[in-house]
Each structure stands twice: as structure tokens, then as C-alpha cells.
Amino acid sequence: MIARTRTFETTALALFFFGVTTLTVWGFAMPDWLPPAASRHAEGVDGLIRYLLVTTGAIFVIGHAVLIYFILKFEGSEDSTAIQTNPKTERLWSILPVLTMALVSEVGVLFLGLPVWDEIYGEVSEDVLVVDVAARQFEWIVRYPGEDGEFGRTDPTQIDGQSNPTGIDNADPRGSDDIVERNILRLPVNRPVQLRLRSHDVLHSFSVAAFRVKQDIVPGMVGSTTFVPTQLGEFEMGCAELCGLAHYRMGGRVIVMSPDDYETWLSEQGGDA
């Protein structure tokens, strides 16, 4: 009752896997999908991605090549010789994949990934620029310390959508000169930036694809992320954690300026870096 396979089906299956493998490799390798990198650690992230592309790509191609070969070679072969699997051979054949994957995966995590992780979450340099970013449904409130270089306290009861969107406490003199902007984050180029991330309501995630930055913002916690913008220009920031019905348009602009322009802008706002 077993229907024997016609050969064209075998060929079709082999061709299909060949096609998918070729198309996948071509698709990953040929077009440059990644947005141009614009921060210092982005180089490391992209290097890691390229490493994973080459190593997992090689395993993907080898695996499929073997699969295709076996399908073509052993289709309906009616080989009547006994197949006795030798437990020792089987164990040996599990050592090879284990070692390969251990090498590929941990080299990625420890040797290429860890330094990047450290750049993002490690020690912060002395000249770091601290900017406070508060997320709320569905906008970004960006705040710079004013001339005093210190942020004022915030108080959720004093939040006012129009005049005081991030709830700066009137009773705190440090807050009186804070500079507040909506949905625009201005940064000087080549200077480390640390964002203090706060949320007023639900989870959000600060994300700038060009910087390879993504950091969830958890209500009740002050999060932080560190990066160094390396390219002048405008970049899109967005929310990467589902935060409600207008989540999809909780975007904004990051404007990276020359240090001089940044200083000029800041002094126009009445602040001092």
C-alpha cells in the first residue's frame, strides 16, 4: 500500500531546498538592509551581525547541501543491506555539532558581544551628557538641565499636558531653568550621551535604529542607556514596546549637531552645557 515516489517529486524537493537556500543567502548578503550606522557601538553591533550572518549562514548552507544530497541519493534506493547504527559512531557525530555550535555561539556572545554590551551598559565617561527622556502615551518629553546643570525633581501630580508635560516640581529651584522639548532630541556629535529614561504611564521603549539603541522604559524605574552619536544629521526615534493604540506613531527626531551648534542652541534656550 506504499505509494512509490516518482523521481520528479524528489527532484522538485531538492530544487526547492536549493532555491530557498540560494534565495535566503542572496537576500541576506546582497542588499544592505541595515540603516547606516550612526553611533560608536553600532560598529560593534554590525560586526556581530556580520559574524552571525557568516557563521550561521555557513551552517545553513552546509546543512541544506547535505539534506539535498541525501534526498537525491537515497530516494527509493531499496538498499537491502542492514543498517546497524553503532552507538559509538552516533556519539562521535554528536560531538561535532556540539563543538561547532559552542564555538560559533559563545565566540559571538563573549568575544564580540560582551565588549559591545560593556559599551552600552558599562562605566560612563566623565564628560557624559545626561538628558532626561520621559515617555508618555504617545510622545517623548526631552529635558535638559538648565544653567545649574541639575535636573529638578518631578511630581506626577503637577503634570500638565500643555505647560508642564513632564511634571517638574515648582517647589524645587533646580527645575526652574530646565529646558523641555517634545519629540525632538538634540545631541552634540561625538560626545557620550546618557539618557535617563522614565515613563509616566505604561511600558515604552526608546529606540533609534541608526544608533542600534533600544531600551525599554519601565514605569516606576529610572532606566538609562548610553551611546555616542558619530554622524551629524537627523535620525528617527520610535517606541519599540507596545504602549497603546497610537504606539505606531510615537515617533520623534534625533538631531545630531556639531558641538558649536549645540552650544548655540542651548544658550538660546537659556541653558549651559
Place this chain on the structure above:
Amino acid sequence: MSSAHAGLPFWRRYIFSTDHKVIGIQYILTAVFMALVAVGLSVLIRMQMTWPVRLWPIMEQLLPTAYEGGALKPEFYLTMVTMHGTIMVFFVISLALVSGVGNFIIPLQVGARDMAYPFLNMLSYWTIVPACLIMLASFFVEGGAAAGGWTSYPPLSALPGALPGSGLGQTLWILGMALFIVSFTMGSLNFATTILNLRTKGMSLMRMPLTVWTLLVSSVLGILAFPPLTAAAIMLLLDRHGGTSFFLPEGLVVGGNVLAYEGGTPLLFQHLFWFLGHPEVYVLVLPALGIAFDVVATFGRRPVFGYRTTVWALIVAAVLSMIVWGHHMFTSGMNPYLGEYFSIVTVLITLPFAVIGVNLIASLWRADLRLTTAMLFAIGIISAVGTGGLGGLWLGTAASDIYFHSSVFVVGHFHFMIGVVTSFGIFAAIYYWFPKTFGRHMNETLGKIHFWLTISSVFPAFIGMHYLGLGGALRRVYDPTYYEYVRPLQEMNVWITFLLFISIAGQLVFFVNLFRSLFWGTKADANPWEGATLEWTTPSPAPHLNWNEPPTVYGGPYQYRVNGVGGYVPQHTPPEEVECWVGPHEG
């Protein structure tokens, strides 16, 4: 059906049945019904991804509340992605692959007359029915069904004022999930007990078919991992309706009001959710791999390569799956040292999976391949688990996950693993065991049309999602063209939609085949595929209570061409009846 069963009234035989085979079929049919809903949602999701600003006057006629003025409402889009994910993971794949196939095949493959606890088994099924009804009913309440994502992270899911779907819809979601967990835990307990205690004489653990092994590992994982989500669901319910603050910190401002919560943290929910959520992936993926091994052995006419190493790899993968949940939270703001730990152990999971993958491919070595529909799907699993698994490495490495987190890359990855691998597992199981279930064959020509339409569309479609993620496209975004930098990639979304519509056409062929074969399929023998495992020793369809006296087992499950001739040795064949006996390859 045997006389014992025939004596029962219809409703005891087919509705409130304690027969594991009937319950298995009930689970699969329930999953098929829920799949119609979930696939329907995916059609609407893909329409939105393809034509984000188009007006749909027809849709306004059909779904007036969702398409007000012809444009899809963003909140309904979020409801759809939430419910598509929830229904697919918990009410389609879990039900069909684990509860359905598991119920049907475990007693038959271990040589038991029924499950260890037949009544509990019936109760599991009848707990899942109200869970399904509650989930479906939630679409019709005010504010619509839950919309906070299948992960339902608070505060969004805890605060009715934060999202329309976080009203009654979210409460129903929690209740439906709680019932699902109760049902699934009872089922897992039943599976594990049956496999450990009701094996027939001679059926040692190392003689069990790999489908049973994977279901055993899945069941143990289910028992260990599900209870924390029950706790999380109850705490979320209390936060919503009992005034507690498990997941809610102080100072939340929603709709201009400062809320009176204090002391909780949303991170706690994330930990509890993923403590279940990650093992759940293995609960689903492993049985599909077990089925692939069984099918590949039968249609390759050779013993599985590396039976023992596969069993050990399954156990290692299961243990690792319990300690890596944090890789879903690399960007959550948890301690960076903890993140690095989770990254180091997460990528170790590729080790046991590489062993399983190599064993699956090597099981084709010197095989006598018979490309039946079941076999085609099994080979598809080999390719899909490799493709999806390698992509997992990109996400498990913390520093690259910073870029891929919450992107469409993740969507492509998990659609390979718990979309393609698991559904191919379900299809392979159905084509393979349909004769045993109903005494009839499914139509092979229609089956192959189904296979080709499916594989040729889902593979490129989900790989396409990896490309989109590489380009920085974020998931759960109502308008994929909102961000300028991903706008040039929009053509890829059109292709993905086109391909997925082809795959849906393939599933229609499957439905036709399924119901057509129930009544008009060609009659099947007891052992149509020349399988060596125990289920093939019963008549087709298998009678109530399977055997009067379960057979005694003398050898491993995959004794094909082990004794120097082209034949095979069923597990229950005593050694003295086998010519040139060379002994079981495992024992």
C-alpha cells in the same frame, strides 16, 4: 469499535468521552475551529500591513466596529495581533500538537489501554471548551478583545484607561488563559503519568518512540512552567479588580489622573510570563521533532540515527529552556550582568538542538526514502527547525538582540519555530496517523498539493520578515510606513502578504482533504506504512481500549532493515521469531 464502547450511549462515546482517541480527535477538531479564527485574523493583519492607508468599504459592511469609515481602527489592529498570537499558540498549536496528537498516540505507542486518568482527561478537554468560548466571546464585549499583545504586559493590560481592549476584553483574556493553564496542567500530568506508569511489558524508556519521549519532556516542562503564569494571571486580575499593586508602581498618570497604586513593578510580570513563555516554546516544538523522527524512520526504512543522543539532547534542551527566559527581556532594563548570564546560557541551547538536527538529517543517510505527504512535511520540519533555530542565535546574543528586539525579525523567527515547525508537525502527524484514527487514508494527491502550496509560500514569507527586521522594521506597528527609514522596504510586506495568501489556499486544500477523506478515503489496513511501533498492531481504526491484552515489547521502535534483509521487525516480535536476529539496536 469494540463491544464495551458500543454499549455506551452516543453522548458518552463521542461527547463526554473518556476514550483517549476520541478526546484526541476532539482536541484536534477544536484546534481546527480555533485555527479558522486565528487565520482569519492573520488575513486582516496582512491586509493592513500591505495597504496601511487604504479604505475598505466592504470591510465596513462586514465588521462595522473595526472598520469605522472603512479604515481599520488602530485599537482593532492591536486586538488582532494579540488574539492571533494567543489563539495560535495556546488554542491551536498547543491543542492540536500536544493535547490532540499526544492524547491519541501516547497510549497506542506505549501499549496502554487508555490514559492513566481517563476522567481527568475528559475534564481537561471540557475545561478547554469554555476557555475557547471565553476567548471568542471577548471579541464582542465593549472595547473589544484584549489588545495588549499576547504577552499582555502590565501596566497596559492592567489599566482599563490605557487601551480600549484593556477593559472587559482583557479580563476575559485572563480568565480564558487561566482555564487553559488548568486544562493543560491536568493534561500534562496525565501524559507524564501514563508514559511513566502504563508502559506495556518490555517497553523500557529507551524503547519508546521519540514522539513519546518528546511528549514526556513537554509534559514535565508544562507541569513545571505553567503554574507561575497562573500566579501572574491571578495577580494581574487582582491588580485590575482588587486594588492591589503587584505590577503597578506609584506615580502612574493615565488620562490626566494620578493613579493610587504603589510598590509594584511591571518587570515582575515579565519574569513570570517568560518563565512560562520560553519553556512553552519547547513544549510545542519538541513534539513536532519527535513526530519528524517517527515519520522519517518509517518512510526512510532505517533506524533513527542517534536515538540515545537525541533523548539526552531533548533532556538537556528542556533543562536549559527553564533557565533562559530572560533573553526575552534583554532590553527590559534588568541588570546587565544578568542579561549577560541569560545570553551565555541561551546560546548554549543551540548545542542540543544541533545534535537533534544532525541526527534528523543523518536519519536520511542510506535510507530508502518514500516521499509520502507525511514524509514531505517531516523533511520540511528538518529544514525549518534549522532555519528558525539559526536565526534564534541572532536574538539570543544580547548585543545583537539590542537591534533585533521587538522587530519583525523576531516575528519571522518565531513563525518559523512555533508556526512552521509545529504546524508541519501537526500535518505530518495527521497524514501519518489518519489511517489509524479513522481506518481511511487521506488523499495523497491533495496532500501533496497542500504540502507544496504551504512550504513554497511560508518559507520565503517568514524569511522575508527576517529581512524586514534587519532593516529595522518594528513589530506591532499599525502603519508599517510610518517610519521613513523603513518605508523603502514596504514592497517586502506586499510579497509576504501575497505568499501567505497562497499558503492559506493550501490550507483550504487540507480542509477539503480532511473532511473528504473521513467519508470517502480509501480503506486502510492495520499497518499501511509498515511501521514497527505498537500503534500499528491494532486494527484501523483502533478499537476502544486498543488491545484486550497489550502486546509485550522485545525491541526498539525503529527496527527497520536491522537484520540483514529489507524488512522490518515490529517491536512486539519475540526474538525467536526473527530470522538472523541481531538484537534490538537499543534495549
